[in-house]
Amino acid sequence: MFNLRHTKYKLQNTSYKICVGLALVLCLLFSVGLVRPAGAGGASLYLMPSSNRLVVEEEFSVAVKVATGGTPINVVKSTLNFAQDKLSVISISKESSIFSLWAEEPSFSNLSGTVSLLGGTPHPGYNGDDGLIVTLRFKARKEGSAGISFSESAILADDGKGTDIFSSASGGVYDIKAPAPAILSSTHSDQNKWYSLSNPEFHWDLTADVTDISSLLDKDPYSWPDEISGGKVSSKTYKEIEDGIWYFHLRVKRGGEWSTVGHFTLHIDTQPPRPFEISVDNEGDPTNPQPILHFEAQDDTSGIDHYKVKIGTEEEILEKIESNPYQIPPRSPGSYPILVEAVDKAENSREAEAQVEVQPIERPFITIYPEKYVAGEEIFYLEGTGPKEAEITIFLKLDDKVLKEWKVLTDRRGEWSFSTKELLESGIYHLEAQATDERGAISNISEPYPIEVSLSGISFGPMMVSYRKLILFLFLIFLFGTGVIGYYIWRIRRARKILKIETQEVRRTFEKSFYLLKKEMGEQIEKLDKLPGFNKQEKKLYDDLINELKIAKETIGREIEDVEREVE
Numbered sequence: 001m002f003n004l005r006h007t008k009y010k011l012q013n014t015s016y017k018i019c020v021g022l023a024l025v026l027c028l029l030f031s032v033g034l035v036r037p038a039g040a041g042g043a044s045l046y047l048m049p050s051s052n053r054l055v056v057e058e059e060f061s062v063a064v065k066v067a068t069g070g071t072p073i074n075v076v077k078s079t080l081n082f083a084q085d086k087l088s089v090i091s092i093s094k095e096s097s098i099f100s101l102w103a104e105e106p107s108f109s110n111l112s113g114t115v116s117l118l119g120g121t122p123h124p125g126y127n128g129d130d131g132l133i134v135t136l137r138f139k140a141r142k143e144g145s146a147g148i149s150f151s152e153s154a155i156l157a158d159d160g161k162g163t164d165i166f167s168s169a170s171g172g173v174y175d176i177k178a179p180a181p182a183i184l185s186s187t188h189s190d191q192n193k194w195y196s197l198s199n200p201e202f203h204w205d206l207t208a209d210v211t212d213i214s215s216l217l218d219k220d221p222y223s224w225p226d227e228i229s230g231g232k233v234s235s236k237t238y239k240e241i242e243d244g245i246w247y248f249h250l251r252v253k254r255g256g257e258w259s260t261v262g263h264f265t266l267h268i269d270t271q272p273p274r275p276f277e278i279s280v281d282n283e284g285d286p287t288n289p290q291p292i293l294h295f296e297a298q299d300d301t302s303g304i305d306h307y308k309v310k311i312g313t314e315e316e317i318l319e320k321i322e323s324n325p326y327q328i329p330p331r332s333p334g335s336y337p338i339l340v341e342a343v344d345k346a347e348n349s350r351e352a353e354a355q356v357e358v359q360p361i362e363r364p365f366i367t368i369y370p371e372k373y374v375a376g377e378e379i380f381y382l383e384g385t386g387p388k389e390a391e392i393t394i395f396l397k398l399d400d401k402v403l404k405e406w407k408v409l410t411d412r413r414g415e416w417s418f419s420t421k422e423l424l425e426s427g428i429y430h431l432e433a434q435a436t437d438e439r440g441a442i443s444n445i446s447e448p449y450p451i452e453v454s455l456s457g458i459s460f461g462p463m464m465v466s467y468r469k470l471i472l473f474l475f476l477i478f479l480f481g482t483g484v485i486g487y488y489i490w491r492i493r494r495a496r497k498i499l500k501i502e503t504q505e506v507r508r509t510f511e512k513s514f515y516l517l518k519k520e521m522g523e524q525i526e527k528l529d530k531l532p533g534f535n536k537q538e539k540k541l542y543d544d545l546i547n548e549l550k551i552a553k554e555t556i557g558r559e560i561e562d563v564e565r566e567v568e
Helices: 014-032 467-526 536-567
Strands: 043-048 051-055 059-067 073-082 087-093 107-109 114-120 131-140 144-157 166-170 172-177 201-203 210-218 235-237 244-254 262-268 279-281 292-294 304-311 314-318 334-344 349-358 365-368 372-375 380-385 391-398 401-409 415-420 427-436 449-455 457-460 463-466
Touching (some): 043 144, 073 131, 279 349
Parallel strands (some): 372 449
Antiparallel strands (some): 059 131, 107 114, 244 262, 279 292, 334 349, 365 380, 391 401, 391 427, 457 463
């Protein structure tokens, strides 16, 4: 006989795995009766959970466990049978199993409705009442009662003999119902939201096989309606439901069988929050531009969701579940009505009112300013006093319209000064000043200080040319123009003088050239017949040429005379 006490805890080589397989086979022989020592009994198999309420198409898990009854075991063999028309196995998991050795991998057949298990563990085995063998994942397929039972089971003790100590097996019964219809509400559609309406309406779709319904409205989330007929209806309306969280439960009857229960959560709050008061805290300073508002409302049912704070004509919403002190945004001096609206989660609201008074800080003064200011020639310079280390805003106004703003800081003594070279158009203006401290507190505007502005020149956008500079500029342009004109006149006169001389030289050269040409022509004509003097033909040729030269001389002479007249 094979003794499992001599097996080792870890698989170290292939021969060890073979031995384990043989051991499990021998254990199987014991379990089926081929080898069965005496004295068996005490261990059992069971399912967890052993019962459940399910709906068609729902998936659920069942753990197959062993209780050893105080005797260590090392092998379990069993076959589970289930109603294959109502259940189907999706998967088998060995995760967290007490067995690490399997002669056969756990298997299932949805066709025959069986699950086969044969596994073991090395010495010293397992001893306990909560030993997980495998976890089965099922799917509910059909309405009815579906049972899971054990058969052909054996539990072998880790006693070196393979003693079968199996004594009993407890299966399970699972009640499968048709799914409940989906419940909808036209008045309270969101199950997580609070509503101020106390007349809820519910509706659902009825399939052709539904013959009856049963419904219930109460404050228990797990209630089941009884099986008393409520008629074949597809809606239900309730009137004047009191505040609180309610649950609507519904089941339908199909083919003589009642479905599982559908649940719908209902939140109702018709009452506004309790009355509350607003406390205004300016921290002991009436000039504080941001007083703190203290308020806290209570709501008995749904609770406070947020507050709406209205300051004068402005509105700011605080999305807060609980009230906290709220510091208003900076305010200029004045009196402001405060309206706080507490809104609960069902949009019910309660209002409270208060009044905020903000006093102005010290008003600034302009002590030095130019009553008459010539823009473009002078520097615009101001001096004044105001609150210490505050920002002074200087306004330049024309008929109550602000044309320019300048900002400057006061020093530790509350003094300030300002200067600029900005161009200002001619006109009568007035200056005003206003102080703002580091908290944002604001003073009243100072008294107006009149100022007369005149221009010392002509402005071109942000630039200005003074009249003195303009006269100097025009004078320089005049001198420059005069010089340029004089230069060109000199150039023209000089050119005419030169041209006149050249023309006279051309006339002399021209007359000399015609004289020489006439003389040369006569000499050349005399040489034509190699005799002194002209014959008749030579005389005619000579006269014709002289006549042509005379015409050319007169023409060129007239052109030269025209040039001479232009030069004069």
